[in-house]
Amino acid sequence: MRSLTRRRIIASCAIAAAGALQLGASFDIKVLPAKGPNVRIFLAQADADSAAELFVVSGFTLTLVQGPGPLDTITYDLDERTSAIDVADADGDGIPELYSVVGHEIRRRSLAPNEAAEREKVLFSRETLLSNSDGGPRPYVLVTKWLGQPALALPENDGLRIFSFDGAVLNHFPIQRPERSAGGLRRTYVTPPQAAPAGALEFWADTTFDAPASMLPDGGEEAQFPSERRAPYLQAREAADLPPEDWPWFALASTIDPEQRVAYALSRARQSDTLIRIRRRETRDLSLATALFTYSPKRRYPGTLIIPPGPPPDFNADGYADLLLWTSPRPGTSIDSLIQAARARDWPVRLTAHLYSDSKSIYEGQPAARIEARLPIGWSLLPQNGLPLRHLVLRDISGDGRTDVGFATGPARFALWIVRPPATFSSTPDYTADLPEAIQEVALVADMGAGGVTVIALRGENALYLLSLPQPRL
């Protein structure tokens, strides 16, 4: 770490300002320069309060983004040999430290701004599996507890070792790595050679040595039940012919009863429709030979189920997963209608939300809410994971426990619909953001904790855009 700088940047209001085409209110937007695909973003506690802050690694710079309001950052330069970093309060002073693996060295430094002059300290040197990694610094859990005392856990060739902060080995968990008997070098001969002269013997090898398990800290518990078996669009299309036990599924109410499942498939007859069967516990007093669960009859819902990357949506905060489906009109098959569709440049997409009715034990046939949007035609022609939506966010952004819906409505535009009780959306997005460059990905959606703000971090080619709902003025 070569330098520490603190700076306050007033976020560019020009970006957040409503454009001529913008329909909703503006997000609060913080812009953090971060170029390239190796930008990594993570949450950690940086001070004595219980809320998390955002940390961004871009190249060999670590940036701490502090609190709501104008962009307030502290940047730390990292050594170019840094492979892993961790932020944890190991010394118990209430202010976390930054731990890093730099080549063979394990280092520590304070994150406190008033200790900017403190030199980074090399705790000890040790060759570990992290010593020779490349690809830049990545967040990685290094600090743990051993017999109630803070310690460092480092992976080595023969297992995991626990170290005190002066480098003494406190314990060793041997891990049997695959050797000649357990596995081998997976190699592929290249005949005739590709990189070598004719007649040479050439092969390439690609072998991954998987570690056996994850070791959780004291008191950690593995999840008792799987919460989902999701399937991409194509598999869901095939599933309709299978027995319901083989359909993909997600938990109906993971906090109420993780064994109740929503099994889904795409209709054979109309592949844009979704078939739903709900697995429930068998409550009747039947013989022991009968299955413990039963499946409801198939119900068809118009539209294709949206399978979010995170938990399924709950639009009315009743604890049950709800359905969100999309439909889009199909152009005719004549050349003129296809040309007309292609020239339109954008294409309508409708999202419908179907709520789960606990009293009826089914999803309601009538949608409770609709979102109408127009998306670039290319996204319909080239769907990603079977979906014309890009950069979908299904999270509670407003903090009322109900899932809100956000997605890109253009290459550089992000829109958010806030769900209102009982479960409706407004006809236009509640918030929009027009960014100066195309959105590459949703890097993170994070609740900053302790009544804090939920941030949607969108990554562009040149910057990270931190979107949050405007905070009421005091």
Place this chain on the structure above:
Amino acid sequence: MISALICVVIGAVVFVEKEMDAIVVGRPNPLTGQPSLNYRHADFDQDGLADILLPDRVLLQRAGEFPAALSVPLPLPLDKPEYDVFDNKLYLRTGDRLEIHRLNGMTWERILGQNIAWPDLLPDENEPPGEMDAEKTHGTLGRYLYDLSGNGVPEIVVPAIEGLHVYANEGRGYTAKHVIDVYPSPKVIFPERTLVWPPEARAITFPPTRLRFRLFLDGNSITVISRSAGLGSLIRRHTSSWLFDVERGYLPRDGGLAASVTAPIPAYLQPCRLNADSTPDFAGVRTYISENSLVPEQIQELVLTTDGGKTLQSFRSKSFQTLCVFVDFDGDGDLDAVVESTGLYKGGLREFLTRSLSERTLPHTIAIHLQDAQGRFSKTPDLLKKLSIKLAQPPFRDGPLFTEYQNGGLVNITGDLNGDRKRDLVVRTHPDRLSIYLNENLAFPKAPSRTLDIAPDARFGVADVDGDALSDIIIYREASLEAGTSRHTIVHFSRRTAP
């Protein structure tokens, strides 16, 4: 196998047609233009003609024929062996044994049999073509013989986790000699996303590691090519070479190391050998969909470097997947770039839709960019061949021929049919016709030099089946059966003169 049925004369080439269902020719390596094969050549009966070694038998050649009566099953111990061949002798490696056989008349004569412990018996990951479906009832063709010492007696080389195990025969059978440990260090695979907050989500994990490299033995040198990730999507390729000393137990020689590191290059560029100089070359193809036009055009981009990544050359075209991007087109020993483009997207939106929905003929262009002595590829094509490819149905119908077109299976420029060392062109210009264009002074004639019939449901490949240095055309049909896949293959052998 049936003897010659038809002879077709084209220019100085004669095609002799034979049924040879055992022959399977797979897709060529796109960076070398060399097809993958389920057979190898060796002269087991030492009559000066190449015989065909298959995973279960040898087909002996007699005057350009492979008579059924001269098919010799391979020795098959209980444990399915891995076969290799050196100096026309057959080597068999099983779980704990090594045997060497030579062909004596029509029977195999064992000249060595010994028990031996191997470090590793994982099969080659690269299944030979034709092996995917069927339950194997025979051995496999492997690669483990290499004459490291140059004394005419091959060493046995077995890659294992800890290094390259070398076994040598010093007159009393093979014994383990050395483990050459030149592999790079495995790299940690970091989790996609690690939570360091909240405290209850912090988990200590033991990360998986990955060992990834390319290795080749050439003469008494060993070369390892590995990679290191940089920031962003670029990587560096590291090439290290050692000379090893057979007299000192195959130890790498002191001071015999040569090492080089590329400038950052795209990760999809693979090591290859585009010319004979000592600088490692790297090339690769990426395909993507252009979102800049109304029509979602598929773009293929060939990127290459012959100077260690200092300069990158690229060729971009509107194209589906092609069979190969490099061949030695002019026969000078250096590979030249092949850039194909489809005419499906030609014109505006209306033309694209009209062509997709109602037309059966697709324009197709092949451009050749020759490599010069400095390793540079000409920016403008040295040859441009325009073709019309007729499909059975319009592209919109997504018929099997259009699928084959999208997989690059209708155009093949990998073969040398007449033995002049220049690449000739075979194109399925019609559903039932192959058109052959012989390379005449680095140009293709306007009209095909000859045509061959092909069944509408058949496919074709180009490879030298009989080992006479002339490429042959292989036409095959596959049928899915419960027990696997059945193939019917006809080889059109190229001959310089009429029989």
